[in-house]
Amino acid sequence: MAGTSQHGKAFIRPKKKAHLLIIEARFHDDLADALLDGATNALDEAGATYDVVTVPGSLEIPAVITFALDGMGEGGKDYDGFVALGTIIRGDTYHFDIVANESSRALMDLSVQEAIPIGNGILTTENDAQAWTRAKRTEGDKGGFAARAALTMIALKEQLGAQS
Ligand SMILES: Nc1c(NC[C@H](O)[C@H](O)[C@H](O)CO)[nH]c(=O)[nH]c1=O
Numbered sequence: 001m002a003g004t005s006q007h008g009k010a011f012i013r014p015k016k017k018a019h020l021l022i023i024e025a026r027f028h029d030d031l032a033d034a035l036l037d038g039a040t041n042a043l044d045e046a047g048a049t050y051d052v053v054t055v056p057g058s059l060e061i062p063a064v065i066t067f068a069l070d071g072m073g074e075g076g077k078d079y080d081g082f083v084a085l086g087t088i089i090r091g092d093t094y095h096f097d098i099v100a101n102e103s104s105r106a107l108m109d110l111s112v113q114e115a116i117p118i119g120n121g122i123l124t125t126e127n128d129a130q131a132w133t134r135a136k137r138t139e140g141d142k143g144g145f146a147a148r149a150a151l152t153m154i155a156l157k158e159q160l161g162a163q164s
């Protein structure tokens with residue numbers, strides 16, 4: 001797999017003990033386990049805490065972030081950032097493009113418009129083999145990458161964002 005470097009210098013950790021919400025789509029169950037393993041391992045290693053919410057497919061992920069944002073300050077839990085995990089494997093129809101493009105578009109919209117740290121660990125692959133290479137913690141570890149990206153964005157928000 002091209003680009004298997006761990007991108008060490010790209011990642012930083014927040015000063016605060018961060019609490020994140022992982023939203024995992026389990027459309028492909030075994031792959032979901034692998035992505036979650038990578039993400040939780042990266043967060044544990046960084047001393048961060050997290051909750052996990054499961055949804056049927058990747059298209060449901062962005063709305064869950066909206067639900068959590070709505071709940072924050074209204075009796076719900078506070079989250080410093082979010083990790084989106086899922087796998088979208090191309091089938092025979094246009095559905096792949098809808099799920100892949102729209103889930104990512106909504107995550108980007110939320111991240112930029114609401115200024116929230118999100119790590120996008122939604123795989124979009126041509127086949128199972130590509131997905132496994134990327135999902136396994138011992139190989140591509142895209143779940144871990146998304147978690148470390150979310151932590152990095154929390155740290156950058158700490159440095160650059162509005163001081164509360
Ligand atoms: N085909 C894949 C999906 N499709 C399901 C949608 O995400 C969604 O759950 C459904 O349209 C109901 O709203 N989801 C994936 O995560 N991966 C796929 O390969």
Ligand SMILES: CC(=O)[C@@H](O)COP(=O)(O)O
Nearest residue numbers: 089090091092093095096
């Ligand atoms: C995301 C997909 O493409 C897939 O699971 C749906 O497959 P198909 O396009 O063959 O219905």
